[in-house]
Amino acid sequence: MVHTEVGGAALNHYETNRENWYTLGASEVIGALKSDSSSGLPAAEAARRLARHGENRLTEAKKKSPLRLLLQQFENTMVLVLLGATAISFFLGHVVDALAIVAIIILNGLLGFVQEYRAEKSLDALKRLSAPTSRVIRDGEPRTIPARELVPGDLLLLESGDRVPADGRLIEASGLEAEESALTGESLPVRKSPEVLSGEHLPTGDRRNLIFAGTTVTRGRGTAVVTATGMGTEMGRIAGLIEEAEEGETPLQKRLDHLGRWIVVVCLAVCGVVVGLGIMRDELILDMFLAGVSLAVAAIPEGLAAVVTVALALGVQRMARGRAIIRRLPAVETLGCATVICSDKTGTLTKNEMTVRQVYLGGRLLNVSGEGYRPFGSFTTAVPAAAGGREITPASDPDLTRLLSAAVLSSNARLVRGKRGDWEISGDPSEGALVVAAQKGGFTPQGLDREYRRVGELPFESERLRMTVIYRRAGADQLGSASGQEWTAFSKGAPDVILGLCASEWREGKLRPLTEERRHEILEKNQEMAGRALRVLAVAFRHLPTFSHQDGPDKVETELTFCGLMGMIDPPRPEAIRAIEKCKQAGLMTVMITGDHLATARAIARELGLLPEGSRSLTGADLERLTDDELREIAPNVTVYARVSPEHKLRIVRALKRNGHVAAMTGDGVNDAPALKEADIGVAMGKTGTDVTKEASSMILADDNFATIVRAVEEGRGIYDNIRKFIRFLLSCNIGEVLTMLLASLAGLPLPLLPIQILWVNLATDSLPAMALGIDPPDPDVMRRPPRAPNESVFSRGLGLRIAYVGTVIGLVTVAVFAYELLLGSGLERARTLAFAALVICQLVHAFDCRSERRMILETNLFGNLYLVAAVAVSTIMLLAVLYVPGLQVVFRTVSMTAADWLVVGAGVGAGGLLVTVPRMIRRPS
Ligand code: ATP
Numbered sequence: 001m002v003h004t005e006v007g008g009a010a011l012n013h014y015e016t017n018r019e020n021w022y023t024l025g026a027s028e029v030i031g032a033l034k035s036d037s038s039s040g041l042p043a044a045e046a047a048r049r050l051a052r053h054g055e056n057r058l059t060e061a062k063k064k065s066p067l068r069l070l071l072q073q074f075e076n077t078m079v080l081v082l083l084g085a086t087a088i089s090f091f092l093g094h095v096v097d098a099l100a101i102v103a104i105i106i107l108n109g110l111l112g113f114v115q116e117y118r119a120e121k122s123l124d125a126l127k128r129l130s131a132p133t134s135r136v137i138r139d140g141e142p143r144t145i146p147a148r149e150l151v152p153g154d155l156l157l158l159e160s161g162d163r164v165p166a167d168g169r170l171i172e173a174s175g176l177e178a179e180e181s182a183l184t185g186e187s188l189p190v191r192k193s194p195e196v197l198s199g200e201h202l203p204t205g206d207r208r209n210l211i212f213a214g215t216t217v218t219r220g221r222g223t224a225v226v227t228a229t230g231m232g233t234e235m236g237r238i239a240g241l242i243e244e245a246e247e248g249e250t251p252l253q254k255r256l257d258h259l260g261r262w263i264v265v266v267c268l269a270v271c272g273v274v275v276g277l278g279i280m281r282d283e284l285i286l287d288m289f290l291a292g293v294s295l296a297v298a299a300i301p302e303g304l305a306a307v308v309t310v311a312l313a314l315g316v317q318r319m320a321r322g323r324a325i326i327r328r329l330p331a332v333e334t335l336g337c338a339t340v341i342c343s344d345k346t347g348t349l350t351k352n353e354m355t356v357r358q359v360y361l362g363g364r365l366l367n368v369s370g371e372g373y374r375p376f377g378s379f380t381t382a383v384p385a386a387a388g389g390r391e392i393t394p395a396s397d398p399d400l401t402r403l404l405s406a407a408v409l410s411s412n413a414r415l416v417r418g419k420r421g422d423w424e425i426s427g428d429p430s431e432g433a434l435v436v437a438a439q440k441g442g443f444t445p446q447g448l449d450r451e452y453r454r455v456g457e458l459p460f461e462s463e464r465l466r467m468t469v470i471y472r473r474a475g476a477d478q479l480g481s482a483s484g485q486e487w488t489a490f491s492k493g494a495p496d497v498i499l500g501l502c503a504s505e506w507r508e509g510k511l512r513p514l515t516e517e518r519r520h521e522i523l524e525k526n527q528e529m530a531g532r533a534l535r536v537l538a539v540a541f542r543h544l545p546t547f548s549h550q551d552g553p554d555k556v557e558t559e560l561t562f563c564g565l566m567g568m569i570d571p572p573r574p575e576a577i578r579a580i581e582k583c584k585q586a587g588l589m590t591v592m593i594t595g596d597h598l599a600t601a602r603a604i605a606r607e608l609g610l611l612p613e614g615s616r617s618l619t620g621a622d623l624e625r626l627t628d629d630e631l632r633e634i635a636p637n638v639t640v641y642a643r644v645s646p647e648h649k650l651r652i653v654r655a656l657k658r659n660g661h662v663a664a665m666t667g668d669g670v671n672d673a674p675a676l677k678e679a680d681i682g683v684a685m686g687k688t689g690t691d692v693t694k695e696a697s698s699m700i701l702a703d704d705n706f707a708t709i710v711r712a713v714e715e716g717r718g719i720y721d722n723i724r725k726f727i728r729f730l731l732s733c734n735i736g737e738v739l740t741m742l743l744a745s746l747a748g749l750p751l752p753l754l755p756i757q758i759l760w761v762n763l764a765t766d767s768l769p770a771m772a773l774g775i776d777p778p779d780p781d782v783m784r785r786p787p788r789a790p791n792e793s794v795f796s797r798g799l800g801l802r803i804a805y806v807g808t809v810i811g812l813v814t815v816a817v818f819a820y821e822l823l824l825g826s827g828l829e830r831a832r833t834l835a836f837a838a839l840v841i842c843q844l845v846h847a848f849d850c851r852s853e854r855r856m857i858l859e860t861n862l863f864g865n866l867y868l869v870a871a872v873a874v875s876t877i878m879l880l881a882v883l884y885v886p887g888l889q890v891v892f893r894t895v896s897m898t899a900a901d902w903l904v905v906g907a908g909v910g911a912g913g914l915l916v917t918v919p920r921m922i923r924r925p926s
Pocket of ligand 1: 345346428461462465467493494536593594595597
């Protein structure tokens with residue numbers, strides 16, 4: 001078949017022929033898809049295909065429209081009852097009242113809508129932030145693009161831990177395995193390789209040269225050409241329309257819902273009493289009914305859940321700006337009560353900028369000079385010049401030549417020039433360090449490539465602690481292999497592991513048997529280098545008489561020849577040291593978990609301040625010996641775990657949780673996913689993490705930095721504090737309003753507030769400050785107190801009592817001002833006006849008091865939250881307008897307050913202030 005049109009009809013033909021892909025050779029498929037096996041698609045062509053085929057995603061369920069969201073605000077039973085009552089009062093001639101009430105209800109609804117709409121938008125924005133990406137080759141360059149921009153014909157790079165983003169045909173694979181249970185039901189990983197298959201209608205699970213969207217790469221690496229995207233994939237065909245899982249409510253939201261129901265019952269009962277007493281006093285039934293329903297609407301905090309969502313969502317946005325991306329909302333709450341952070345070392349606590357500092361070979365220890373990834377430096381013997389220390393020329397030193405070239409050949413990383421001309425590593429930083437060191441000695445991957453052709457790889461996995469690359473020699477071997485031995489395997493990895501696989505040593509240009517004594521010496525040197533905080537890798541090689549792609553580690557990685565050790569530093573991140581200190585003050589334990597050697601781990605831990613008196617360190621081998629119960633017993637004292645594998649992480653999390661800890665755990669590799677799921681807060685690495693860990697996590701660190709986790713904990717605590725602040729404010733205000741009406745009714749007084757006044761207080765005085773409290777900056781002492789208990793009630797630590805007390809004081813002050821005016825003989829309208837003003841001012845002052853649970857109102861910085869200052873200013877201006885603007889006076893039945901009136905209100909509010917402050921001053925610990 002001849003294809004002339006790029007991305008045109010030919011492509012569509014093959015798309016419909018998708019059954020065939022596995023029967024075609026890789027190059028045929030690439031040809032059919034008009035792609036290129038080395039340079040991939042040109043960016044412009046990819047853009048054309050994207051326009052033609054659409055985005056690579058499954059059709060999502062429809063979202064709630066903004067109109068629906070708006071209407072939902074008015075679906076509340078009490079609001080509907082109020083509207084009904086208002087309609088009746090309208091027809092009975094109370095036109096102004098009725099219209100004003102409707103206006104307030106509409107404004108209230110709009111406010112609720114704005115809050116919820118904002119919450120939803122910010123959650124959407126977060127979803128976009130954590131959207132998956134894919135590595136492709138376009139225009140001959142490897143690129144990371146959003147997975148939804150993949151198109152048929154793209155060359156897709158896959159490695160272990162990737163979620164396969166589209167269907168594709170493999171072009172090359174090394175040790176590639178995929179878990180396809182989502183598609184085939186088979187939970188064991190399937191081996192994948194690019195060889196052509198034959199047979200009609202092979203079941204999906206048997207199409208070993210294809211990869212499928214929605215499955216996961218569990219092992220190895222590979223390259224595939226994308227054959228179908230989005231709804232055209234196998235997954236798309238099965239799924240049809242995927243309904244997005246509904247985001248559940250957070251535990252706190254659930255608890256508040258429950259609380260809300262109680263409040264409704266209590267409010268309705270009180271309103272019933274107020275209405276009943278009014279009717280007994282011969283008030284008009286409709287007036288009383290309207291007053292009762294208005295009180296219920298004002299007092300029932302239906303906005304509580306929405307304000308919580310907004311507080312959470314805005315906090316989450318702030319966290320995202322701080323580089324912590326929250327994937328599940330409940331994590332914000334859990335972060336606030338975290339008691340332990342278990343963190344990977346490399347890249348999270350350390351910079352992951354490795355530089356080889358020392359090498360050990362043939363019995364000699366050499367120092368390597370130079371900084372960072374700049375490939376300039378020299379090798380000198382690690383003894384002072386006076387004692388014979390001298391510079392070595394690597395090319396004329398057969399042992400160093402072998403060590404450095406083997407180090408490069410066993411690595412995948414490359415040294416590249418960045419945009420600004422600086423030296424950068426493409427690939428794994430540890431390998432990068434080896435490549436840089438080798439280049440200092442004059443050995444480059446490009447130079448060695450001329451001699452060696454890569455034929456296979458046994459990839460690095462953290463369980464194996466090693467990797468091997470197999471080459472076929474292109475010409476004569478300057479490294480001196482015997483003739484007839486065409487293949488050479490180059491291995492590197494943890495010294496204890498590599499040494500265990502070695503039978504000989506390369507020393508003074510010759511193969512020598514590896515005696516027990518030498519093994520012992522090498523391991524001692526390893527220990528010594530690790531004790532200097534160096535991460536040490538051993539390098540070895542082996543000539544292979546034969547090689548086939550089926551050959552596994554047992555065949556290749558055995559009888560190796562040891563070349564030497566290379567020790568690299570990976571300095572701690574200075575901000576991690578500060579963050580660990582902060583954790584200590586905040587009662588948070590920090591635990592370092594690493595695949596590195598115990599001595600390296602301890603040396604770094606000491607620099608980080610992670611080995612306090614009485615703390616312990618354990619290795620993976622120790623963990624193997626301990627039972628779960630024994631581990632549970634000692635886990636609270638262990639701050640360093642070394643040489644651990646991902647399964648150990650799971651045991652560590654469990655042991656900590658069984659001690660009552662709330663644990664955050666970081667992870668990056670595919671096998672870390674179970675531990676991340678088990679942890680209370682699974683934290684995935686944004687840069688180095690795999691898709692699988694990201695999916696299992698509740699938070700992603702955009703910068704892989706430990707300090708970011710600690711900042712997120714701080715935010716989590718701050719957000720929870722803010723939720724307590726506005727709950728405190730809203731509930732005490734509502735109690736104040738309800739008690740005002742109840743106390744007056746019980747005392748046989750007329751109602752102190754008219755329905756329109758109550759509704760106004762609810763709209764203008766309660767909502768704005770509550771929203772502002774929801775975004776209060778964190779208290780300076782949030783990280784100087786211990787974590788809260790995860791199951792503590794929102795009213796714990798005396799908050800419930802304080803809410804009830806302040807609410808009562810507000811109610812008492814309002815009724816007192818009202819009763820005093822009536823006693824003085826002022827008219828009912830004036831008494832109501834003063835009561836109304838007293839209530840509003842008490843609430844606005846109280847808003848400032850809610851900012852801190854520990855400090856008195858005047859001890860806080862009153863301008864610390866400018867939103868609150870603005871909210872209170874707006875509410876005050878609105879109050880003055882209602883009191884003094886003639887038109888509004890008619891609507892709200894108010895009279896202009898005189899200076900003497902203000903004195904009465906001031907005295908009432910002042911007395912209330914004393915009633916609230918004095919007991920606190922008396923009870924306050926000195
Ligand atoms: P973390 O601290 O983030 O858990 P780590 O870097 O300490 O990660 P691994 O990456 O699993 O842990 O590395 C564990 C050990 O495996 C290292 O100490 C090193 O000996 C060896 N190793 C690491 N990277 C490679 C590699 N690319 N090739 C061969 N061996 C490696």
